Amino acid sequence: MQPTGHLRGDAVHVAGDARQRFHDSSGYGRPLQGNEIALSRVEAAHLLFRGDLSGVTLDEGESDPVGFERFFVACAAATERFAVRYLVYADLRDRGFYLSPARDPWPGGDADVPGAVDFIAYERGSTPDTGNVKYPVQVVGERESLPAAGLAGRTLAVVDEESDITYFEAAAGAIAGATEYEPPATLDGVLLADRVVVWDAPDGLYERGFYGQPLTGRAAAVEGAVQLSLVEAASLAADGVLSLSASVGAADADGGPVNAAARIVARGRDVEGERFDRRLTVYKRLREADAVPKTGFKFGADFRTYLDVETVEDLPHSEHLVRVVGPAHEFSPRELSLDVRLAGGVRKEMVFALTAVKRGDSGDAAARDSDVEWLAIGRLTP
Known part of the structure; x- marks a missing residue:
């Protein structure tokens, strides 16, 4: 005959040979005095379901033990x-x-x-x-x-x-690449509504650094023009590589020279709010890690990453999808499942970059670097 348990507070006590029968042989519960053990409610329910307990008395004043169904319902009502x-x-x-x-x-x-x-x-x-x-x-x-x-x-x-x-x-997780490319010392671009065009870009900027997208088309008479996204342009400007041409204004409001980084960041904030600062921080961290981030729009992410780019002519598959969120972000499980399933379906790892917004000392200055916590999430079969 199977033993009976007795609910005492949040634990079910089982006497007799319970220690040898349940704890020593199968890892259930925790030992008490002698051969008695205490089971958590979940453990007791599982043993009831399997038929290894004959029943559980719910309180000291009740003599008749209950089976799995009543015990399960009582625990569901009492325990979150x-x-x-x-x-x-x-x-x-x-x-x-x-x-x-x-x-x-x-x-x-x-x-x-x-x-x-x-x-x-x-x-x-x-x-x-x-x-x-x-x-x-x-x-x-x-x-x-x-x-x-x-x-x-x-x-x-x-x-x-x-x-x-x-x-x-x-x-x-941490994303570490092996792309060896140093941008040129100087680039000159024109700031448009939501991108920057470099009219005379060196070949390597796109071909080996995978920056931007060339302006191309059949019978194009313009050569060497590359469109940069705002995050690409802001990163290059922050590194002192990219300047803005006089066609967008030769001076700031105070009469000084154009601050390209601040101007591009301000435009980015106009386009997408403070989320731009987070995306820019993550973009810069990925470039610093010798990875190449490109837009992940087609996959519903912020970036897709290439770890080892030698030339765009021989481009490998991207390895990660990166979604940028704030440190206080809360997933819904449905949202998480969708992101991870999509990444797995295109043979990529899903990585979330948790970063706060830190601005410069003046409200319109370029964003300062923030801490980034990398979180990789994937499906698991235990």
């Missing part, structure tokens, strides 16, 4: 997010993992994981006693919001409205 947490726990158990709640006094509470983590899944063959953590699992319902900051190092288990589970791995 119990249903989605149970679904993930049961799924990972079925996949062969031992798990424990990631909070004291349960064994998983010893793991160095954020408070948002629900379970610790141990490496196959490992028990809570050995402590070899495979996945720190954060359970997320389809309609919950998910703060982007601090997600690195977690396994996300997203439960949708039909109780299917999708797993994602979030990792701290």
